[in-house]
Amino acid sequence: MKKIKYSEITPEKIYLKRREFVKKLGFSTGSLIIGQNMIGDAFAANDNLQEKITERRYVTTYNNYYEFGTRKSDPVEKSQNFKTSPWNIAINGEVEKNITLTVDEIKSSFPIEERIYRLRCVEGWSMVIPWMGFSLKKLLEKASPNGKAKFVEFTTVFDPEQMPGQRYPILKWPYKEGLRIDEAMHPLTTIVTGLYGKELPNQNGAPLRLIVPWKYGFKSSKAIVNIKLVEKMPTSSWMQASPKEYGFYSNVNPRVDHPRWSQASERVIGSGILSERIPTTMFNGYGDQVANLYSGMDLKKNF
Amino acid sequence: MWPLTAISLDIYYNELGAEPVKKIMNHFGEWTLIFICLTLSMSPLKRFTKLSIWIKLRRMLGLFVFFYASIHLLAYIGLDYRFDWQPILNDVLKKKYIFIGFSAWLLLIPLSITSSQKMMKILKNKWKILHKLIYVIAVFGSLHYIWLSKTIFFKPLIYSIIIVVLLALRIKIKNKDINYG
Numbered sequence: 207m208k209k210i211k212y213s214e215i216t217p218e219k220i221y222l223k224r225r226e227f228v229k230k231l232g233f234s235t236g237s238l239i240i241g242q243n244m245i246g247d248a249f250a251a252n253d254n255l256q257e258k259i260t261e262r263r264y265v266t267t268y269n270n271y272y273e274f275g276t277r278k279s280d281p282v283e284k285s286q287n288f289k290t291s292p293w294n295i296a297i298n299g300e301v302e303k304n305i306t307l308t309v310d311e312i313k314s315s316f317p318i319e320e321r322i323y324r325l326r327c328v329e330g331w332s333m334v335i336p337w338m339g340f341s342l343k344k345l346l347e348k349a350s351p352n353g354k355a356k357f358v359e360f361t362t363v364f365d366p367e368q369m370p371g372q373r374y375p376i377l378k379w380p381y382k383e384g385l386r387i388d389e390a391m392h393p394l395t396t397i398v399t400g401l402y403g404k405e406l407p408n409q410n411g412a413p414l415r416l417i418v419p420w421k422y423g424f425k426s427s428k429a430i431v432n433i434k435l436v437e438k439m440p441t442s443s444w445m446q447a448s449p450k451e452y453g454f455y456s457n458v459n460p461r462v463d464h465p466r467w468s469q470a471s472e473r474v475i476g477s478g479i480l481s482e483r484i485p486t487t488m489f490n491g492y493g494d495q496v497a498n499l500y501s502g503m504d505l506k507k508n509f
Numbered sequence: 510m511w512p513l514t515a516i517s518l519d520i521y522y523n524e525l526g527a528e529p530v531k532k533i534m535n536h537f538g539e540w541t542l543i544f545i546c547l548t549l550s551m552s553p554l555k556r557f558t559k560l561s562i563w564i565k566l567r568r569m570l571g572l573f574v575f576f577y578a579s580i581h582l583l584a585y586i587g588l589d590y591r592f593d594w595q596p597i598l599n600d601v602l603k604k605k606y607i608f609i610g611f612s613a614w615l616l617l618i619p620l621s622i623t624s625s626q627k628m629m630k631i632l633k634n635k636w637k638i639l640h641k642l643i644y645v646i647a648v649f650g651s652l653h654y655i656w657l658s659k660t661i662f663f664k665p666l667i668y669s670i671i672i673v674v675l676l677a678l679r680i681k682i683k684n685k686d687i688n689y690g
């Protein structure tokens with residue numbers, strides 16, 4: 207398996223790569239931060255389709271966030287009093303120095319940019335979302351991962367007082383997710399602190415969440431309190447709940463069906479009752495940037 | 510007819526939210542299950558109240574099960590998949606929740622065809638045996654709901670409990686018959 211070590215990616219290369227995808231999004235570098243009123247006309251492009259950005263009302267009311275309940279409307283209805291401040295995030299494990307940062311420290315440490323990505327849910331629907339954030343890589347580098355850091359484990363806050371869903375054994379709480387270190391260091395892997403040019407709403411994972419645009423949505427942890435670098439592949443909450451259905455990688459892949467849902471096509475949120483499903487693309491359309499992470503791997507086995 | 514009216518109003522006023530197709534599908538799926546529960550309540554109700562009106566209602570309720578199940582199926586085939594048979598066939602054969610839902614719908618066909626008084630008279634005892642299929646359909650329906658849920662969800666559990674209770678009532682009644690018989 208050919209892996210790009212993250213140490214081999216120089217900042218310059220990342221910069222060029224980023225320019226490349228910024229260009230793909232159809233923005234000049236000068237207008238990365240765009241106001242909400244412009245967004246209606248903006249488009250996100252990937253390999254073979256031009257798609258409209260999903261309306262804000264859908265992005266903020268149609269959520270899977272089982273900490274607040276299993277209905278799509280639960281997160282928006284039950285998260286409004288969720289306290290996101292003060293909030294600390296610990297980065298520890300296989301690192302040179304354990305660090306704990308407040309959300310404000312994190313937000314002020316890195317330039318926040320607008321990143322418009324497709325989001326593909328494992329249930330067979332998709333959105334195009336203008337997030338605000340920066341590459342996770344920058345945050346990880348603050349703690350200097352050591353040579354044993356092969357994987358990264360993300361832990362969501364555990365607070366059943368405030369999160370009614372956590373009072374039931376829907377999943378093993380706290381929610382855990384993981385990435386391989388090279389996936390975590392990929393420039394597309396984003397720490398998100400905002401949405402639609404504004405603060406990140408509670409129902410979308412405030413104060414700080416992850417976005418991994420080429421993987422199914424559940425890989426992108428919300429309300430993160432701990433980022434731990436580890437040597438062994440972590441077991442995510444979904445892998446624990448149903449290992450046959452949810453693999454560690456969970457890359458968007460139209461050729462590998464989920465036992466419940468075909469993954470060949472998807473419904474576009476907000477496209478209305480009369481519009482058709484669209485075909486799902488490999489790596490959610492980000493194949494040109496991430497396929498090399500998996501060269502030589504059998505993605506049917508490593509689903 | 511209420512379920513049909515409600516969803517039509519929602520469609521008209523564009524109140525279906527982010528996934529209108531899914532909402533329509535789920536709406537009729539849930540009403541199918543509700544009507545299955547109602548149909549199964551009729552003979553216990555007759556036992557408890559000793560009124561025969563319930564049995565008269567039963568046929569109509571049963572036909573509603575088939576009616577809503579068919580709209581549910583049609584929404585899936587027509588709205589969701591646009592009569593694109595390849596993925597539909599794939600789903601029916603490979604996804605166990607679709608397979609069992611489809612089986613339930615198939616089993617509803619003979620029950621609907623033989624629902625009339627006339628058929629009842631022609632088939633006599635066989636009619637009773639044939640219409641016990643509704644128990645199988647009820648179990649398939651609740652399995653369908655459980656299997657399409659990603660983890661332990663509240664609603665499918667509630668429906669399953671209701672169906673198990675309704676079926677259990679019958680076992681008790683039978684035992685009583687045997688005891689007295």
Ligand code: HEM
Pocket residue numbers: 534535536537538539540541542545578581582585601607610611612613614646650651653654657
């Ligand atoms: C007696 C027959 C059936 C019953 C009682 C039934 C019941 C249900 C119920 C209760 C739901 C979920 C509603 C919700 O989540 O709110 C559902 C969803 C669904 N049913 Fe059925 N159903 C039946 C037959 C079928 C058939 C024949 C098909 C297709 C071949 C089918 C396909 C589906 C699909 C695709 C969904 C949506 C699944 C999802 O959420 O992804 N069902 N059904």
